[in-house]
Amino acid sequence: MRVRRANSREKILxxxxxxxxxxxxxxxxxxxxxxxxxxxxxxxLYNFPTKAKLMQGLVESYLSDFQKALEARAAEAGHESVxxxxxxxxxxxxxxxxxxxxxxxxxxxxxxxxLTPIKAFKRQLFERLKEETDDLGSLLVCFLAIEGMRSMNLxxxxxxxxxxRELLVASLLKIAG
Amino acid sequence: MRVRRANSREKILxxxxxxxxxxxxxxxxxxxxxxxxxxxxxxxLYNFPTKAKLMQGLVESYLSDFQKALEARAAEAGHESVxxxxxxxxxxxxxxxxxxxxxxxxxxxxxxxxLTPIKAFKRQLFERLKEETDDLGSLLVCFLAIEGMRSMNLxxxxxxxxxxRELLVASLLKIAG
DNA sequence: CTTACTGTACCGGCTGGACGGTCTTGTCAA
DNA sequence: TTGACAAGACCGTCCAGCCGGTACAGTAAG
Numbered sequence: 552m553r554v555r556r557a558n559s560r561e562k563i564l565x566x567x568x569x570x571x572x573x574x575x576x577x578x579x580x581x582x583x584x585x586x587x588x589x590x591x592x593x594x595x596l597y598n599f600p601t602k603a604k605l606m607q608g609l610v611e612s613y614l615s616d617f618q619k620a621l622e623a624r625a626a627e628a629g630h631e632s633v634x635x636x637x638x639x640x641x642x643x644x645x646x647x648x649x650x651x652x653x654x655x656x657x658x659x660x661x662x663x664x665x666l667t668p669i670k671a672f673k674r675q676l677f678e679r680l681k682e683e684t685d686d687l688g689s690l691l692v693c694f695l696a697i698e699g700m701r702s703m704n705l706x707x708x709x710x711x712x713x714x715x716r717e718l719l720v721a722s723l724l725k726i727a728g
Numbered sequence: 729m730r731v732r733r734a735n736s737r738e739k740i741l742x743x744x745x746x747x748x749x750x751x752x753x754x755x756x757x758x759x760x761x762x763x764x765x766x767x768x769x770x771x772x773l774y775n776f777p778t779k780a781k782l783m784q785g786l787v788e789s790y791l792s793d794f795q796k797a798l799e800a801r802a803a804e805a806g807h808e809s810v811x812x813x814x815x816x817x818x819x820x821x822x823x824x825x826x827x828x829x830x831x832x833x834x835x836x837x838x839x840x841x842x843l844t845p846i847k848a849f850k851r852q853l854f855e856r857l858k859e860e861t862d863d864l865g866s867l868l869v870c871f872l873a874i875e876g877m878r879s880m881n882l883x884x885x886x887x888x889x890x891x892x893r894e895l896l897v898a899s900l901l902k903i904a905g
Numbered sequence: 906c907t908t909a910c911t912g913t914a915c916c917g918g919c920t921g922g923a924c925g926g927t928c929t930t931g932t933c934a935a
Numbered sequence: 936t937t938g939a940c941a942a943g944a945c946c947g948t949c950c951a952g953c954c955g956g957t958a959c960a961g962t963a964a965g
Contacts, residue, residue: 577837591916660754660837674887688899698876710851722865768942
């Protein structure tokens, strides 16, 4: 059946994320991804002519997903600020015991430049948050603490307990006002 | 000259860190490290019989250096708390434009388990900080914000400007009390 | 309807190169 | 002479990317 054509790209991207998460970022080979996606190596290379293109695809889909999720949160009633939305979104993201973005390590190994769009996105987000507050110090503390939380999740770190995470989020929301 | 023997291990560890930083974490091969250290591959494998042992060596030396630096700071006059010492130490560490620990990405690619000692160390540090304060919320915010700062440095992120970093550190020291 | 042609989506064996680790052959200090 | 240590050629493995196929949908001429 050829009907499934349109989904191949997304299936492959999801498979890549899965492989990196479960087999480790060092095991993200084209064959592993293809097999996981239920596609042949040739098929993978048809959709992503290069491993670099695959990484790029992962970054782009990650960024657009994040953007969408943040916008959705910010639009929800009851959010007094984008910062609060960002805090809550990150808290939820970090609830998952397994990091959803281990592929980033593979991308860095391939070429650190792949993270440039992510850095740009973060800077953009920070600028946006700056506009809605006059307390830059508190914003910085919140923004970096979220970064720390995300980083710990990415590294699959169990340094913080569930309770501590909740207290942290509560404290951040308080600071955010 | 054989005289250099005793330093070989440290020279190799330093070379490995350099290679990861300058050529990218994906380019940390035994040959590259050996060449950078001014040592042959055989010589490298004599000191570190396995790439895994080399990674382990990097982790251990990183941890012991960090420990030493923190102890030194904490012992300095004028520090009212270990947390302040940790903040200031991290601020200085993150002053360097180039991340000094890119090798961590290579280690993760090799095997995520290599970071276990680092997580344990962090948890230990956190417990220690918990003992000297009764405001757990503030401690969490500070601890995570520092983590965020270190993470940004590790990812070679230029999201924050110099001024912003200084304001952040000042805010953290204020929260730390 | 049928045959021939075209472009798209996908398949999987192959190869060339890189890399980790071994092994043989030094080399130098004692 | 000997033995601790170093050198680097070499081997096996793994993997990215290539390439010659296959299958099928659409189109269009006969």
